[in-house]
Amino acid sequence: MAKRPRDEQTTWKSSRLNDPRIRGWLAQAAVLAILIAAIVYGIYNVSHNLTKAGITTGFTFLGHPAGFDISQTLIPYSSRSTYADAFVIGLLNTLLVSFLGMVSATFLGFFLGVIRLSPNWIVAKMAEAYTEVIRNIPLLLQVLFWYLAILSPLPGPRAALNLGDAFFLCNRGLQIPRPVFGENFAATPLALLAAIVLAVVISRWARRRQLKTGRPFPSLSCGLALIVAMPLIALAATGFPLHWEVPELSGFNFKGGITVLPELIALWLSLTLYTATFIGEYVRSGILAVDKGQREAAYALGHRPWMTYRLIIIPQAMRVVTPPLISQYLTLVKNSSLAVVIGYPDLIHVFAGTALNQSGQAVEIISITMAVYLFISLVISLVMNWYNKHYALRGQ
């Protein structure tokens, strides 16, 4: 025992390489160095060979005029805009369909998960059949199917289905009126914001009061009433500064209003229906993971089924549901790139497709596109992990 410290010291002195910790560090440093060298070599090799092959490289092309048009532009864009603008348009279109898909898939998924556990045999079996059929067909086929299923039966614009003289449905898409905001319109959204804040305050106060005194307060209906009434009052007070630009048939197509492209509808629909089946299964597993005793205890306390779900089951189920939900959201964003097959102008179609071919900057454009998908996915992961932590901690 007494000799050991000395032994260690001599070993230390004789050869530091024998220390496993130092050896570990050295090995890791070597691996890192090789990795960096390989990456640097790869980049050098690519740029060297591109130059040698006479291919222009660099990112200056992003400032050049794109010269092509895009069918759906959420912000102003024309063929004289730059490649960078085209990139933003494509990115926004990807984000739009991903966001719409996430929201609707979540709702449909929760609904599916809950009704698969319904005591009603027919309802439960229907949900099961739906889940098994939809999630076992490749998404690519579903995208194509819905696109053709939506396009084929719809009439041309001249015979468009007229829904109340304001909405028109044809094979050019769904034409909806566009709001035109007049003077002082800003008061309305401000009133809405105020109403939301007020509703939140009321619900918090009501919850505190209920915890203290046990007396309930109809905070939900009260908040809803505020949210509906306050903007309406603001609108009336400012003299209704809001007009609707109704789409009108002129020549080949509808003029005015907003066109919801059939490509967007088909992609949104297929992403929603497909992703919802997976979310439904996660929700089902989450609910089943909550001990039966929890439900029975809630019923014993006199909670109604709805309240039992809202207050007892769902919060606990969410702990199981959230982690796989994150990966479903990530998958949905990446799946949205199937837009390419039906011509929805997403990032891949506009930027990694048209812009790539028109500019010829394949390496740069593919790198940017990959970085963007990575970035979107990491942001979603970050937000959802934060949410997950929040829930996990509160339960314990």
Place this chain on the structure above:
Amino acid sequence: MKGIRTLAMASAMTALLVGGAVAGTLDTVKEKGYVNTGVSGKVIGFSSPDAKGEWTGLDVEFGRAVAAAIFNDPTKVRFTPVAFKEAFTALQSGEIDILARNTTWTYQRDTKLGLEFVGTIFYDGQGFMVKKSLGVKSAAELNGASVCTQAGTTTELNVSDYFVSKGMTYKPVVYESADEATVIYDSGRCDVYTTDTSGLAARRSTLGNPKDHLILPEIISKEPLGPAVRQGDQQWSDIVRWVLFALINAEELGITSKNVDEMMKSTNPAIQRFLGIDANYGEYMGLTADWAYRIIKHVGNYGEMYERNVGPATSLGLERGVNALWTKGGLMYAPPIR
């Protein structure tokens, strides 16, 4: 240290290998025994398999002509269908030796992408196809129309330029492949399908009822379609360029696949030079003296190719028009072989 040395060696070897490949496409082609030609694979009249699975079309025959000049055997060619999006990359990376994919020769493609266009095999121009039931007679009436087109093509840019210059608007509907764009146009999603007029004629012949569709008279762009090779191999681009010129020169000299053997006895010095009777012109490109004879013997001259694939007797039914020889009022003109 070892790692760095290995890396250094690997990089040196890669440089050598790549350098070698760029230097001698002809040698590589001879070694592997065939010319790899990138084609569209789906455009009738330019490159498509026929009912027996044989490749036919103007672009296909051009690939055969190159193979004939090198190997004296027009079958020593392989056709690789490349999607438009991958076409330039496939050529740049050496996957194919020639790109003959009814591709428009433009400034940017020639200077910026590491490609070299060798000439024009078909002078085309972009047009519009509409359903007859629309009652449209001219492109000037297309204001507000939905236009189906293919992503990444010159077509996509021309249509934008055209509508801007005419002060009209349109709604683009852009698809990855021309197949899809055609099918969707037929479904009624678009009022107009636009591409090169030769492509319109080819596509129209595949639609459910070709007679219901009208190609509008306006030609809105210049689309010189031609074969391209990788930049940096002068010998290879010379070969491909002069195969094209030989095809055109042969028509001008009246040499066809049928009379080429008789022509060997001709006393016309231009024909003698062409067929390599008195001098070995082929060796300047690393080929044999009879390189041009082989092309004409196996494939025929440009006029024969045209008539077989896109001419009035075919389903495309395109008149020679601007693609006639310069002596007949067209644009086909090749530098002399001397």
